[in-house]
Amino acid sequence: MTKKTSLALVLTTTMLVTGLAAGCGRNASSEAVTQKIDTSVTRSAEGSAKSSSDHPAYPRVLKDEMGNEVTLPSAPTKIFAPNLEDTLVALGVAPVVQWSTGSRPKMYLQDKLKDVPSIAFAGGLPPEPEAVMAHEPDLILLHNANHMESGVYDKYKMIAPTYVFKHTDANLESSVRVVGDLLGKSAEAEKALQEYKEHVESAKKELAPHIQGKKTAIIRFNGRGMFFIKYDFFSGYVLTKELGFLPSQIVSGGGINLSLESLPDLDADYIFLINDASTGDAFEKDLTESPVWKSMEAVKNGRTFKVEGDHWLSGGLIAHMKVIDDVKGLIAK
Incomplete structure (x- = not known):
């Protein structure tokens, strides 16, 4: 039997078993996380059906941000959401398996996820379906549309219901609400968003005397070179759109x-x-030891800071709040 034939057989068997499980119910003791879907209206196979947020009707049928139909036969309890672990943790949910570079997961979340196994996206490539299926997810969340173009969606949707976002980093508030709705955690989502907004507003007031009218830039080093972090996502978004730094024109x-x-x-x-996992030591040294760097006003004024941690290169409420705290500790002390 070839590998492709074997995978097809396993995927088919998995879907049959999933269907039977949906009809018979789930053994709660075998699930890592138990959740309820929070929605006021759920569509069943017979048409639209009213339901309370605590007791939605299943199967639930909806469309993802790419227009794909997603059917949830029952409340999802085992979630695979690579690069969305931050949002899951903010909602009080542990994924069944977490994203990893191949050498380490998102380190800033490990106080909550240290017991959750990792799955490697080595070289940026997603794991094969067999590796994902071994963790038996009943809902897969894919954080951007690239997974549609690469064919990953077509493979993963054979494992479990799969919801694809256009790009979660483009509208964090919206994506947090969508995940909250899918997992029956809408109240938790609103609470997390409110806490984040309060965190931002408090920091803006504290930092305003230091950063008003000031421009900022973030330089990232890795094994390929040195790069600017743009202002439309990750820490670049936090510094400019949230805290009020002005963008550098260059x-x-x-x-x-x-x-x-x-x-x-x-x-x-x-x-x-930012030196990405210490992979850009050579490039960082070239920059910081160069005469032109030492002659820059920001350097001479003591306004250059080396920051540690992968939260500067991540999107999510927790990552953003950690970036804000770092900035406060560096320039408002």
Whole structure:
């Protein structure tokens, strides 16, 4: 029997078993996380059916952000949501398995997820369906539309109901609410969003005297070189859209690649440096030991900061709040 034939047989068997399980109910003691779907209206196979947020009707049928129909035969309890672990943790949910680079997962979440197994996205490539299926998820959440174009969605939807977002980082507030709805955690989602907004507003007031009218840039080092972090996602979004730093024109108007030759054009009052898992040591040394770097106003004014932690390169309420706390500790002390 070939590997493809074997996988097809396993996937078919899994779907049959899933269907039977949906009809017979689930053994709660075998599930890692128990959740309820929070929705006021659920559509069944016979048509629209009214239901309370505590007791929705199943099967629930909905469309994801890419227009795919998603059928939930019962309340999902085992979630695989690579790159959305931050949102799950913010809602009080543990995934059945967590994303990893192949060497480590998101370290800033390990106080909550240290007992959750990891699955490798080595080289940026998603794991094969067999590896995902071994964890028996009953809902898969994919954080951007690239998974449609790459064919990952077509493979994963054979394992479990799969919901695809266009791009969760483009609208974090919306994606948190959607995940909350899917997992029956809408109240938790609203609470987490409110706590985040309060965290942002408090930090803005504290930091305003230090950053008003000041421009910022974030430089990332890794094994491929040195790059600017743009302002539409991750820590770049936090610094400009949330805290109120002004964007550097060179970062806003150009590409992300940085060279020593272009460094004199960097118009930033505050510069944050991120060495991605210490993979960019050589490039960081080249930059920080160069005469042009040492001559920059931000360097001479003591407004360059090396920041640690993968939360600077992650999206999510928890990551963003950790970035805010780092900035407060560095420039408001």
